[in-house]
Every structure is written in C-alpha cells, then in structure tokens.
Amino acid sequence: MRETDVLVVGAGAAGIAAARALGQAGLRCQVLEARARPGGRAATDTATLGAPFDLGATWLHAAGRNPLRPLAEALGMAPFDHGSARESVCFDAGRRVGPEDMAAYDATWEGFHARLAALTPQPGESAAALAARAGFGPGRWDATVMHWEGPVICATPLAGMDARDYLDTLLERPDLLLPEGAGTLLARLAQGLPIACGAVVERLDWSGPRVVAEGPFGRLEAAAAIVTVPTAVLAAGAIRFTPELPPDTAQAIHDLPLGLLTKIGLRAAGADRLDLPPFAGIERRVEREEEAALTAIAWPFGHDHLMGFVGGPAAWELAGAGPEATVDFALAELAKNFGARAAAALRRDGALVSDWARDPFSRGAYSHARPGRATARGILAAPLAGGRLCFAGEACHSSLAATLGGAWETGEAAAAHAIRSLRDKEPQPLTPALAWRYAAPATDAPPLTGTTDER
Ligand SMILES: Cc1cc2nc3c(=O)[nH]c(=O)nc-3n(C[C@H](O)[C@H](O)[C@H](O)COP(=O)(O)OP(=O)(O)OC[C@H]3O[C@@H](n4cnc5c(N)ncnc54)[C@H](O)[C@@H]3O)c2cc1C
CATH class of the missing domain: 3.90.660.10 (Polyamine Oxidase; Chain A, domain 2)
Incomplete structure (x- = not known):
C-alpha cells in the first residue's frame, strides 16, 4: 500500500489501540512496525521455559481502570x-x-x-529529595x-525522576497476571489489523498537506500520522522529521528517558x-x-x-x-x-x-520524567499540525505512564485527534480535560543531551 488515511508507526500497545480505533471509525490505516512481530515491549516467550514467560510487560496494573482488562476477558482470558x-x-x-x-x-x-x-x-x-x-x-x-x-x-533511581511525575504515576492495585502472558494478549489484539512487520520508518515528512513515511519498505503517504515509537528511540534520532519537531516536543522527548x-x-x-x-x-x-x-x-x-x-x-x-x-x-x-x-x-x-537495552527498537524499558520535567508527558501528547502528526505511547500518559494500559489509552486519544483532523479541516480547540495536561510548557529546558539512562 502506498497511500492511506492514517499511518501508525509502531505496533505496540499504543499502535494497536490506534489502529483499532481508526478501523472502528471507518478510516483506512497502515501500521508500520520495525520488528518481525507486533506487541512492542509486550512479548511472551512460550518456547524456552516450557511455559509462557513475559520478557516485557507482565501485569495489568491498576486493573480497576485498565482498558486491557475487559479486552482480555472478552477474549476468554482469565486475569488472575x-x-x-x-x-x-x-x-x-x-x-x-x-x-x-x-x-x-x-x-x-x-x-x-x-x-x-x-x-x-x-x-x-x-523523588529522592521528596523521600528525604x-x-x-x-x-x-x-x-x-x-x-x-x-x-x-x-x-531508575529515585534521584533521576521528578517527584511530581512520580506521585502522578503511582499505580494502585489490583495487579492482574494473565496465565497466557501479556504479550499473548497484545498479539491477539493485533490479529486482523493492517500491520506491516519489518517496516522500519527512517524519515517522516510532515511539511506538506500529506504526511510521508520512508524507509527500506519504500514510501507511504497519508493524511495524518501517529508515532508510537519509544522516546529513547526518538531521542537517538532513529526517525528524521521534516520539518524538525517543535523545540518543546523535541525537548519533551529528551525529558522522558527510559530506565531499564x-x-x-x-x-x-x-x-x-x-x-x-x-x-x-x-x-x-x-x-x-x-x-x-x-x-x-x-x-x-x-x-x-x-x-x-x-x-x-x-x-x-x-x-x-x-x-x-x-x-x-x-x-x-x-x-x-x-x-x-x-x-x-x-x-x-x-x-x-530480556534485552530491552540493546534492542534498537526500545533502547530501555519504560519512561520517567527527569526532575523538573513533569509537564513533558502532556507536551509530547499534544497533537501537532492540527492533529496531522500525533505522538502516542506509554510516555505520553499523565497517570498510567510506563504501562500497557496507559499506552493503549494514548493510542486511542491520538486516533481521536487524527480522526478529527481528517473530518474537520480546521484544528479544534482542546477539550478542557486534555487542555490541563498540555498547558505548561517546559521553560528552563536543559540542552538536548543523553538519550537514555544508560551509564
Ligand atoms: C521489562 C519490562 C517490564 C514491564 N512490565 C510491565 C508491566 O508489568 N505492566 C505494564 O503495564 N507495563 C509494563 N511494562 C511497560 C510496557 O511494556 C510498556 O509501557 C508498553 O508496552 C509500551 O507500549 P508502547 O506502544 O508505548 O510502546 P512499544 O510497545 O515499545 O511499541 C512501539 C513500537 O514501535 C516499534 N518501532 C520502534 N522504532 C520503529 C521505527 N523506526 N519504525 C517502525 N516501528 C518502530 C517497536 O518495534 C514497537 O513495536 C514493562 C516493560 C518492560 C520492558
């Protein structure tokens, strides 16, 4: 496929959720996934230990508000x-x-x-100073x-993360385990979606009325794009954006490194x-x-x-x-x-x-906000170009960050922005519920250094 309505970069929880929401809205979409499988940082190995073993995401945290719980149950899985x-x-x-x-x-x-x-x-x-x-x-x-x-x-150590972000992203019980594995759940939720595996996006041009993705797979054009790639991968420059991302967005990416x-x-x-x-x-x-x-x-x-x-x-x-x-x-x-x-x-x-550190498509496990950067998640989640370019993924969630459920919800939110951008050519104001998250830009931003926690 060389042309679609919305292209989604990455088939982890956020990308799968976005693709499902776009399909339900009757839009065409194409998911471009670098790895040979969907699921991203949720992957269940069933061969090595003779039983399912999640290499990444394991629990459905905060199950009372986790969107994946009802989806797992609808598939006949029995969270424990x-x-x-x-x-x-x-x-x-x-x-x-x-x-x-x-x-x-x-x-x-x-x-x-x-x-x-x-x-x-x-x-x-x-968070370390707050604990002290x-x-x-x-x-x-x-x-x-x-x-x-x-x-x-x-x-990551408490000294490396912002106290406000730490408190905002605390996860309450219950924590549910899936006997089949969380990666199995994601693989099943991805079934039937238009996902092209082995499609590494290297460039994204959002300068014109259409967004164009390029990589070894060729060229794909769409009216809007949703990028769900982990922040450490973006910070490492794996995707070249034309024009460059706005400084606030670029800064937010660097302010949300992945721990391990x-x-x-x-x-x-x-x-x-x-x-x-x-x-x-x-x-x-x-x-x-x-x-x-x-x-x-x-x-x-x-x-x-x-x-x-x-x-x-x-x-x-x-x-x-x-x-x-x-x-x-x-x-x-x-x-x-x-x-x-x-x-x-x-x-x-x-x-x-597991080897999420050396994997070029994750470069770490999940995100935290650097001290003083609690607003970065909202900044990264704010749609660009009236919703034609949106970021989604665990790092974008204000309270369920670093989780599958959080990634899922940001995928759905980004899909809603993209749908609106396609249906209303005029950019819409943010709803009050979203506006508070996007309100405060980082003012004393440090230089763009350090892509992960890696020492
Ligand atoms: C060890 C570990 C334990 C965890 N435990 C839990 C847990 O118990 N519970 C929980 O809820 N969460 C847990 N998490 C976090 C959870 O896995 C993540 O929050 C969630 O999977 C993130 O989903 P995502 O869609 O944001 O990103 P990802 O799942 O990383 O999806 C992004 C996708 O983009 C793809 N990609 C990257 N670069 C490119 C490119 N250039 N072109 C195309 N595609 C690209 C990747 O291959 C990937 O599939 C854990 C994570 C790890 C690593």
Whole structure:
C-alpha cells in the first residue's frame, strides 16, 4: 500500500489501540512496525521455559481502570489477581527475616506512598529529595523500600525522576497476571489489523498537506500520522522529521528517558522448590537504594521457573556484560539467600534474559520524567499540525505512564485527534480535560543531551 488515511508507526500497545480505533471509525490505516512481530515491549516467550514467560510487560496494573482488562476477558482470558497469592519471603545477610522484622518492613512500605503524597513537591524536586523530606533514608528498611520504588518499579533511581511525575504515576492495585502472558494478549489484539512487520520508518515528512513515511519498505503517504515509537528511540534520532519537531516536543522527548528493568527466567533443575509456594516473592534487604540486587517471583502458576528482576543502574551494567553474566548474577544473588541449595535447585542452562537495552527498537524499558520535567508527558501528547502528526505511547500518559494500559489509552486519544483532523479541516480547540495536561510548557529546558539512562 502506498497511500492511506492514517499511518501508525509502531505496533505496540499504543499502535494497536490506534489502529483499532481508526478501523472502528471507518478510516483506512497502515501500521508500520520495525520488528518481525507486533506487541512492542509486550512479548511472551512460550518456547524456552516450557511455559509462557513475559520478557516485557507482565501485569495489568491498576486493573480497576485498565482498558486491557475487559479486552482480555472478552477474549476468554482469565486475569488472575496476583495480590491474592502474593507472599513475600525476605532475607537479610543470608537469614530469613522473622515475623517482627517483617512487620517493620511492611510498615515502612505502607507508609512510603502516603508520606510522600502528603508533601507538595517543590519545582524541580526529585523523588529522592521528596523521600528525604518525608524522613526516609536512615531507617532499617528505608533503602530496601526505595530500591523497590526506584530501580525495580520505576526502572531508575529515585534521584533521576521528578517527584511530581512520580506521585502522578503511582499505580494502585489490583495487579492482574494473565496465565497466557501479556504479550499473548497484545498479539491477539493485533490479529486482523493492517500491520506491516519489518517496516522500519527512517524519515517522516510532515511539511506538506500529506504526511510521508520512508524507509527500506519504500514510501507511504497519508493524511495524518501517529508515532508510537519509544522516546529513547526518538531521542537517538532513529526517525528524521521534516520539518524538525517543535523545540518543546523535541525537548519533551529528551525529558522522558527510559530506565531499564531486565527479566530473568530460571528453570528448576529437579524437584526442589526451595520451600516456596507458587507466587512467593523473593527479596533481600539492601543497604543502599542503588545496590545491585535481584527480586524474584517463585513458580508463577505452579510452573517450574523463577521470574527474576533487576532494575536501574545494575541492569544497564549487566546488559553491557551480556546474558550469561546476568544469569550468573541472578544465581549469585539467590545463593546469598539460599546458599548452595540455590545452585542445585536451579538450572544455569536454558535461562531466559530480556534485552530491552540493546534492542534498537526500545533502547530501555519504560519512561520517567527527569526532575523538573513533569509537564513533558502532556507536551509530547499534544497533537501537532492540527492533529496531522500525533505522538502516542506509554510516555505520553499523565497517570498510567510506563504501562500497557496507559499506552493503549494514548493510542486511542491520538486516533481521536487524527480522526478529527481528517473530518474537520480546521484544528479544534482542546477539550478542557486534555487542555490541563498540555498547558505548561517546559521553560528552563536543559540542552538536548543523553538519550537514555544508560551509564
Ligand atoms: C521489562 C519490562 C517490564 C514491564 N512490565 C510491565 C508491566 O508489568 N505492566 C505494564 O503495564 N507495563 C509494563 N511494562 C511497560 C510496557 O511494556 C510498556 O509501557 C508498553 O508496552 C509500551 O507500549 P508502547 O506502544 O508505548 O510502546 P512499544 O510497545 O515499545 O511499541 C512501539 C513500537 O514501535 C516499534 N518501532 C520502534 N522504532 C520503529 C521505527 N523506526 N519504525 C517502525 N516501528 C518502530 C517497536 O518495534 C514497537 O513495536 C514493562 C516493560 C518492560 C520492558
């Protein structure tokens, strides 16, 4: 196809949602996807571990408002409330933490969001500075909770992210797991859509009345374009825009770098299940937020593998060292908790390690706003040229950022802008609900440096 109504760059959650919305509105669209598969940062491996393993997105967070929950259920999938089975097993210097100390850990956790949310972030304040103002730092469990909140959950240390954005994008429970995998859900939602895989967009010309995409696939022309490519890929200059993007938009892209979360699947070697029930969380106490540590979930759905996570600076370092070093790291971490039993219980061969850092079509895991840049998400989501060029994707969502559900909603919002731009030639004013998100441009913008968190 050389001509269509709307072209969509990228077939992740945002691109799939946009394509579905455009199709439902009766418009022609073409999705250009660089990889050989749709789904983007949601991909389920079903071959390596003998059971589904999500290399990227795993949970449907904030399920009460997650648009993917009803879609999964409509496809006959049965999302499972992880909270109903979650039991944490925490170790400190090789010993399992006892009930009293565990209660102190839980209390620190429970107070963290509430105590930070009770404060008003100062302009430019980082989440780490806000946590310090809330009194976190010296307590016995403070670094462990901050390690979870920063490098593991947000994929970057609290010092690197804006306090306002951190509070705005907190995710409430329930967190649902899909037995078939979140990547499987996305693959099923993509079925039947006009997606061209292996189509890398290198140039996007939006100078004329038509938008033109070019790459090794050739040339595709449309009345409007929706770009859902991760911010780190855009910041690296993978797509050349003609004319260049407005300075506010270009700045917003650089203000929303991707942190890194790496997932590791380790298979049981025999019958030993380390005395852990399915879904047990394996953690250890850390002394510093940025300490390299592994967290893991044991035997999800009773399968014979552990699902491990390492995030933030340690994940970038391991990505550079390679998958074998990452598996060694994971086994060494588990040995800290279980001693020699870990090496006997888990196989070193046949492990699965995600590689979102070196993947040229992601260059990281998911976005956070740099300190002082909380408005960047709204700026990036603001339609350009009366809706003829729109950005969408997880980085554009004001509250569900870094999630599948957030990406999905921004895809639908961008499709609505594109539809309006096609139907009304005059640009429409923003609805009040959207206007507040797009209101405040970044004023003290730093120079365009650094494309990701990568050190
Ligand atoms: C390890 C990890 C764990 C996560 N855990 C969760 C979780 O539990 N729950 C959750 O909700 N979210 C989670 N996320 C985040 C979630 O995966 C993302 O928020 C979501 O998938 C982003 O969707 P998107 O459409 O914005 O971007 P993407 O999924 O990245 O889609 C963008 C698409 O653009 C394509 N592309 C890139 N460059 C080009 C180009 N030049 N031309 C054409 N196509 C291009 C890419 O190949 C990709 O398919 C996790 C992510 C990772 C990496």
